[in-house]
Amino acid sequence: MPEPTITLNVSRYRPPDERVPTSQVYTIPYRPDWVVLDALNYIKDQVDGSLSFRWSCRMGVCGSCGMMINGEAKLTCSVFLRDYHPREILVEPLENFPVIKDLVIDMSDFLDKLKIVKPWIIRETEKPTSEGEYLQTPEEMDAYMGFSACINCLLCYAACPIFGVETDFIGPAALALGYRYNQDSRDEGSNMRWNVINDHHGTWQCTFVGECSVVCPKDVDPAAAIQRLKVDTAKHWIRSVLLPWGKRA
Amino acid sequence: MMGEALPNKKSIEPLWWGLFSAGGVVAAFLVPIHIVLLGLAVPLGWISDAPDIFGHWFVKVYLFVFIAMPLYHWAHRFYFTLSDIGLKSFRKPISFLTYGGAMMGTVITAWILLRL
Amino acid sequence: MIRPDKSLLYYPRMPATWWLRKWSYFLFIVREFSSLFIAAYLVLFLVQLYQLGNGAAAYSTFTNSLKSPGWIVFHAVVLVFAVYHSVTWFYTTSIVIPLRIGGKEIPRAAFTAINIAAWIAVSAVVFGLYLLQ
Ligand code: SF4
Numbered sequence: 001m002p003e004p005t006i007t008l009n010v011s012r013y014r015p016p017d018e019r020v021p022t023s024q025v026y027t028i029p030y031r032p033d034w035v036v037l038d039a040l041n042y043i044k045d046q047v048d049g050s051l052s053f054r055w056s057c058r059m060g061v062c063g064s065c066g067m068m069i070n071g072e073a074k075l076t077c078s079v080f081l082r083d084y085h086p087r088e089i090l091v092e093p094l095e096n097f098p099v100i101k102d103l104v105i106d107m108s109d110f111l112d113k114l115k116i117v118k119p120w121i122i123r124e125t126e127k128p129t130s131e132g133e134y135l136q137t138p139e140e141m142d143a144y145m146g147f148s149a150c151i152n153c154l155l156c157y158a159a160c161p162i163f164g165v166e167t168d169f170i171g172p173a174a175l176a177l178g179y180r181y182n183q184d185s186r187d188e189g190s191n192m193r194w195n196v197i198n199d200h201h202g203t204w205q206c207t208f209v210g211e212c213s214v215v216c217p218k219d220v221d222p223a224a225a226i227q228r229l230k231v232d233t234a235k236h237w238i239r240s241v242l243l244p245w246g247k248r249a
Numbered sequence: 250m251m252g253e254a255l256p257n258k259k260s261i262e263p264l265w266w267g268l269f270s271a272g273g274v275v276a277a278f279l280v281p282i283h284i285v286l287l288g289l290a291v292p293l294g295w296i297s298d299a300p301d302i303f304g305h306w307f308v309k310v311y312l313f314v315f316i317a318m319p320l321y322h323w324a325h326r327f328y329f330t331l332s333d334i335g336l337k338s339f340r341k342p343i344s345f346l347t348y349g350g351a352m353m354g355t356v357i358t359a360w361i362l363l364r365l
Numbered sequence: 366m367i368r369p370d371k372s373l374l375y376y377p378r379m380p381a382t383w384w385l386r387k388w389s390y391f392l393f394i395v396r397e398f399s400s401l402f403i404a405a406y407l408v409l410f411l412v413q414l415y416q417l418g419n420g421a422a423a424y425s426t427f428t429n430s431l432k433s434p435g436w437i438v439f440h441a442v443v444l445v446f447a448v449y450h451s452v453t454w455f456y457t458t459s460i461v462i463p464l465r466i467g468g469k470e471i472p473r474a475a476f477t478a479i480n481i482a483a484w485i486a487v488s489a490v491v492f493g494l495y496l497l498q
């Protein structure tokens with residue numbers, strides 16, 4: 001009996017010689033226990049060393065292996081060939097991002113956005129270590145825990161058509177992280193995040209398509225985070241209109 | 250790109266969003282039954298028309314909210330949907346038509362209700 | 366941060382028809398357009414109130430015209446969109462403002478069901494009040 005095979009249709013982009021992506025078909029041995037990333041590594045090692053893609057942990061933790069698999073944003077280390085076999089698998093770079101080469105996208109724009117939401121704990125004054133740690137109740141932890149699992153895989157950006165239309169949109173993961181720190185009882189920096197969150201390209205650009213939360217491999221639920229930011233921002237806005245003399249940090 | 254120095258306290262997007270949300274609630278709870286009653290049941294003769302009910306001031310206040318709020322809901326959604334499906338470069342005129350339309354609709358609704 | 370040479374990047378273009386590519390995107394656009402149908406219905410209802418202000422004769426001419434098959438179909442179509450709006454609105458509400466009972470978020474489906482029950486109750490009250498007037 002001939003060895004079973006599987007066909008991968010892989011997007012290639014090779015500047016400066018080729019200025020538009022093309023596709024290349026690879027037919028390789030089929031192993032039901034392989035994930036798509038294993039197949040790509042097989043191609044790279046055995047068939048075509050020129051194929052470029054990112055990966056690191058191979059276990060859904062590092063967030064670097066995101067690609068479009070048959071049009072869906074996936075971590076390639078977390079989807080099995082058996083989920084597609086015997087159909088062919090279409091492998092493309094993450095949607096909505098500039099492509100550097102083959103399956104490698106440019107995420108520098110995202111890293112800029114990540115920085116401006118200040119995803120770290122901001123204190124007006126740090127308490128001295130002698131006073132011990134900042135304690136939290138289980139409820140205070142619950143308020144942000146679910147939103148803190150982001151691995152920056154950018155699947156949510158690839159799934160968001162609003163980001164596709166308007167790439168200035170700060171987007172799901174960065175806003176969700178802003179929300180995560182706003183929700184943290186140890187944080188006192190929400191006032192420093194408002195300008196970004198309340199921007200037209202911040203939460204207000206979002207029209208709640210909701211796909212970001214569907215594709216997120218870590219159940220971060222960025223869609224919920226953004227809508228709740230809208231509620232918070234609206235409340236904040238009402239306070240600033242009704243109480244212009246009120247305390248404004 | 251939006252900078253950190255961009256002051257946004259004056260942005261009125263929270264206001265539009267608030268009106269959008271309020272209108273969405275009103276529409277969700279009340280529009281279907283209104284369509285069933287006045288758009289289907291009465292014209293099809295299942296129940297008889299009762300226009301006198303619209304004369305009560307209480308009903309007028311109700312109708313004002315019932316009509317005006319979902320107009321803002323429409324304005325906000327439609328404005329964003331049109332830019333989402335490729336009319337981004339016409340954002341300015343579209344915003345006049347949508348939010349402006351809702352505001353005009355509010356005035357017209359008040360006028361129609363007051364002359365009842 | 367090392368930035369790639371921008372001139373060598375390939376920039377994908379999002380077609381304006383992106384919402385036809387996926388069922389969930391399409392349902393999103395349907396949800397957004399439901400607001401247009403609802404607004405159209407409200408404008409028609411406004412015309413009805415306007416005719417009422419013009420006197421009994423004008424009003425009955427108008428309400429008689431609503432009996433035509435065209436307007437019945439219009440109302441039936443708008444009703445479908447309005448119900449779609451209601452159901453999607455209740456579901457999204459359960460995401461935006463989660464309901465907490467005893468400090469715990471209740472499941473979204475449960476909150477949606479509560480909202481739908483409240484919606485049916487409100488509808489019944491409006492219906493009853495209209496019949497009793
Ligand atoms: S929010 Fe989820 S999908 Fe988006 S980058 Fe983080 S882990 Fe990935």
Ligand code: FES
Pocket residue numbers: 055056057058059060061062063064065066075076077078
């Ligand atoms: S390789 Fe790390 S998440 Fe897939």
